[in-house]
Amino acid sequence: MKLSLLAALAMGLVAAPAIAADSVGAGILKSQCISCHAIVKPDNTSLDRLWERKGPDLYYAGSKFNRPWLEKWLQNPVRIRPAGELYTKHIKGGDKEDVVDESTMASHMKLSKADAEAAAEALMALTGPADLLSKGAFKGEKVSMSMGAMFFNKLRGCAACHQAKPGTGGSSGPELYTAGERLQPDYIYSYIKNPQAIDPHIWMPTLNLAEPDLQRLTGYILQLSASEGK
Amino acid sequence: MKMNFGQRVPAFLQAGLLVASSFVFSGPASADEPYTQGALRNYNTYCVQCHGVNRNGRGINSRDMSVQPRDHSDAKGMGDIPNEEIFHVIKDGGLAVNKSVLMPAWGNVMNDEEIKELVAYLRFVCNCGSGK
Incomplete structure (x- = not known):
């Protein structure tokens, strides 16, 4: 009892x-x-x-x-x-x-x-x-960090507004060195694809990125958490 | 010239409040006020992050940028660029005119009318005529 x-x-x-x-x-x-x-x-x-x-x-x-x-x-x-x-x-x-x-x-x-x-x-x-994100859009493939960094910093200019390492990069956007820990992959993908569709009038440009770019940048940002943010 | 421009900046930064209350104006541009409040608001939302509160290309993001943003207060530099090119750069980005990728395309964020109004606002900021 x-x-x-x-x-x-x-x-x-x-x-x-x-x-x-x-x-x-x-x-x-x-x-x-x-x-x-x-x-x-x-x-x-x-x-x-x-x-x-x-x-x-x-x-x-x-x-x-x-x-x-x-x-x-x-x-x-x-x-x-x-x-x-x-x-x-x-x-x-x-x-x-x-x-x-x-x-x-x-x-x-x-x-x-x-x-x-x-x-x-x-x-x-x-x-x-329900239609906020492209669910399942991120394919989860591993990205070369050097290739990702080249696109993030030079070819697509993300670093102008975002920091991939503490203290380096722009300041008008959220830091991304903890983004992988913080954010869901499909959210990152969907936001990069069309920020205004999620956050109307937000000050991040919509760059019309091609699918490989979206996959690469999402993967890179997710991996940043593990490699750069600690 | 620059000093004088700097002193005008706080009015810009009050994001239309000060300007709107003194001009009581929100319609299309006129001779009295050669830009719209919408253009001012758009500049303060999208452009200031790189081009700066003083419109001098020294925005909060500019410190680590490999190519420095254009100084919109530079009458000579801005005066050399035709309106059509300014419109094109804002809408389609720096790469569209063989300039830096760091200037993104804003054509998905602002429509053509808003971009035209922004061009007029830039002419006011540079105090450099119509660019024709």
Whole structure:
């Protein structure tokens, strides 16, 4: 009897977080995230709205992020966009080139382990519109890092705005040395293919890249995490 | 000249708020205001990342770029480029005119009308005439 009671209790304890996490996580999103992030697809997708929003949209977070990364990052947020969002609001003229105006940059809130796990679970449930991504588009082939770097840096110019290594490259786009850990492969592929289709009016150009380029750059960015970011 | 231009920049950067409130204008370009608020907003969204808050080619991304972005405040350099070529470069990218790949094509982000308005805005920034 005692044992079965303990077992039942144990089962209850195991099951409880899963049930509670749903509501706790959704509650965290509603109470702490929506002042800066859209968790429902906004009706207004104008350029003005892009200027007004305080953080990236999260209504498709479940199609964008990897859950382990979310859980880790929410407990210890590290800046992803060197010049913030929207970068124009956070830069100023410098002695040589423009610099980040640190006085305008706010730190992202930190969550406890339990809250981060609950929020991550709720975020992963937000998959966005069914046609948002080209699902299964990335073929998963390994890419030569030297070839990938040549395309990323020179031939397609990605490094103008993105950092493939900490501190090297552009600052108006998110750093990509943790992108493989952070982002799902099909999201990377789809975003490179047509950024505005996912994030209307975003300041990344749509380059009409051919399929081999999309595969190569997606693979390279995924592999960066393992090779460059540690 | 450059100093004077630099002092005008904060007005640009207020992204139309200051300009719009003083001109109360959002329609097509006129002699009083030779560019549209849409062009200003587009410049501040897409161009500033490389061409800079001072429009001098020293944007936040320019530090590590192998080819430096064009200085839009350079009346001579900009004055040598016809409007058609500026339009072509914005729409189709640097490679389309044998220039750097680092200038991407914006034709999928801005339509032809918006790009035309941006060309007019660039003429205002460089203070270098029509380029004809």
